[in-house]
Amino acid sequence: MSTAGATMVMTVTDYKSSAKPIWCPGCGDFGVLNGIYRAMTSLQLDPDQTVIVSGIGCSSRLPYFIKSYGFHSVHGRALPVATGVKLANPELTVVVVGGDGDGFSIGGGHIPHTAAENVDLTYIVMDNAIYGLTKGQPSPTSPLNFVTNASPYGLQKDPLNPVAMAITYGTSFVASGYSAQAKELGELILRGMKHRGFSLINVQSPCPTFNHDITYDTVGERVKPVPPEHDPTDRIAALRLAFDSQHVYTGVLYTNDRPTFEDKVRALNERASARPAPTIDAYFERYV
């Protein structure tokens, strides 16, 4: 992780780009953006050494609003793009942002592999249980019987449980947050960024325009901080919290510390490059 020079103190304003967010008034994503600004400020991240990567969706517009390097890629592929960035230059701080459709539906196949590799990325999912950019179809976290234009008789599918999935995959840092709790969310993102390895933070980020079932009111009733006695290294205890049907537990549910993908690649490269590599000519000679 690279921090800005000690001589210049960065404030939240210094991380705001000139582009203004295009989200609807009341969108939960504003809270997430503020949380990211706060975490970047706490860490005094160097904007030239930071890359924000996203897929496609309302929330994937976020990189434009941060003064840093950014990559607005295609739907569902932000994780492998970010893995490429991080492997290319492990000194960079790489943050991945996107929605629940981008992450858990079209891009869902990349999460277990990123978790297994344990790439040092901070993945922040803005979960609004709806497809907002396409104006209101059910998403992978929408509830059973959810009525939308695309499910006029009610959705015939159970919601995924992304936090439980992330824990099951062995993601080395799994947290859950709420966009209306700015201070706590900033704190969580900060902890995720500090964590070495793949961290996934699923944030309840209500969509007041298209989702009238999952709102600040309904989410506000369900959120509850992770109990102080919870041991985040206890995977079964973490799963028990994740599977609680009454509450959305906010805070850090699960952690496990192990070497990152970049650490493993670096160690491999050091071992392999201990002796001088063959010249191009030597490769041809090998086939004579």
Added chain:
Amino acid sequence: MSYRDFRYVTVRIGGEGGEGVISAGEILALAAAHAGLDVYTFRTYPAEIKGGHAMYQLRVGPDTILSQGDYLDVLVAMNREAFDRDHQDLDRYGFLLYDGKDGDKDLPPATPERIDYLVPMTELARKIGSPQSKNLIAVGATAALLNLPLEPIKEVVAHKFGRKGDKVVGKNLEALQVAIDYVRDNIKKRDIYKLTAQPSQRHKPVMSGNECLSVGALAAGCDFYAGYPITPASDIMEWLARELPLRKGVVVQTEDEIAALAMVLGASYAGKKAMTATSGPGFSLMAELIGLASMAEIPAVIADIQRSGPSTGMPTKTEQGDLYTALYASHGESPRIVIAPTTVRDCFFQAINAFKLAQKFQMPVILLSDTNLAHRKESIDKPAESEYETPSPNGFYAPQPGEHYQRYRITDTGVSPRTVPGIKHGRQMATGIEHTEDGLPNYEPPNRARMVRKRFEKLAAVEREFHEFDQFGHPQPDVGIVGWGSTQGVVRHAMARAADHGYRVAAFYPKLLNPLPSEALRTFVRSVRRIIVPEVNYQGQFANILAARFGVDPIRINRYDGRPLVPKQIYDTILEVSQP
């Protein structure tokens, strides 16, 4: 090289998959190369791991070999099926070498014309207590009949089986000797073929297209590879997985081809010279990301090693069926460069060009090879170090403090100054959304039109700066052949024969299929009376493009049965269309 020359021999070994057919062919090919001969191989094997018919063909001779040949001079049938499938391909001077009744009960029927030699391969292998050495009996007998010296074969066998221990090497060497003794004591040679070992200073590397492509990637400075296993491209990943870490490069086997290209784009965005390799099915999964690379102007090298499609098709058989998809895959209009190497050796040079052009013009470059080119082995003239430059380090733009840096600035060539993360004052958004020169979203009509033109302007610049092609044959041709990729050797072979018979034929092979070297190509097609376009596909994809672009009506030669073209198909067409 004259067309009919008995110093050149085409040998085909056929048998059951898993009984060492490919291995026998490789031993013979490498041994011939160690004896100073040139080789050119062609193999087909079943897509299944065990069983099915496998075949390995090699053409051997004292000088450059352009193709796998038309007919077989030697058919080694390790079982009856191999005979049934291929005996009609035997040249009238050729000979058959077949197993005795211990292998197959039904021996091939003799004919008065054909020369048949019986070598009881199964029985001899069993006698020395090593039934799995049957393929070495075939190798020994073939070598003895063709006068191929024993020493190089022994070297190859010792090297090939060395890892399996002395016992295995010993049994295989014994099998060789038993076969040689059998031929000496029981067979009276009646054919006319004879190979002659050549001086050792002309030993050449014997390599496959995929091997040359991989070495080319290293020579170009490739330092990042991500890919997903697929026949016939996997051996590129395996080769680089072994060699790239020695240069601190990274190889990742991803969860799918989409992730592979996504990772390549991420790494390239952050400054790596990155590539992936795949075949048709994987390439189609990458289509959306090709559009992103084009729009966000990110360099990427994507090798598509074509195989017979669509869908699973015939995974181990060859085809040039992906030309359209290489040119157009993705959505909207997404400029990209398409390069087709023409020979095994050319795979090395075009891999280097692919990286050079990707970096310079900041767009996806598709390297279009195929099963035949990827897996055949050829004796190649080793590229001299002076023929390839040491890759220059990536020259990224370093903005001054306070400078208004624009990632997508419009320039004469369309190429904008490029920074990578970590460069001070160079912050930028890589984006697939239509954007301004600053990289910010913008859908206004004038901006959209300018940016579309900017991205396509780069292709015009590529054509101005790089228009490599091969033009060869008669200086005042009557008939012109325009081809692409792996068919070049077969065409040269046919043209040599046609020239011997006084036909005036020339050929044109562009290395870039997009953008085409239009001026040189237009001049060429206007200089000939008839144009032939040979392709290993059904539709004549390249012929259609030529027809549309240059208003020509080419004569098409299309093969689409999973096998490469043979010289005879080209030669016969030259005869048909030539003026008496």
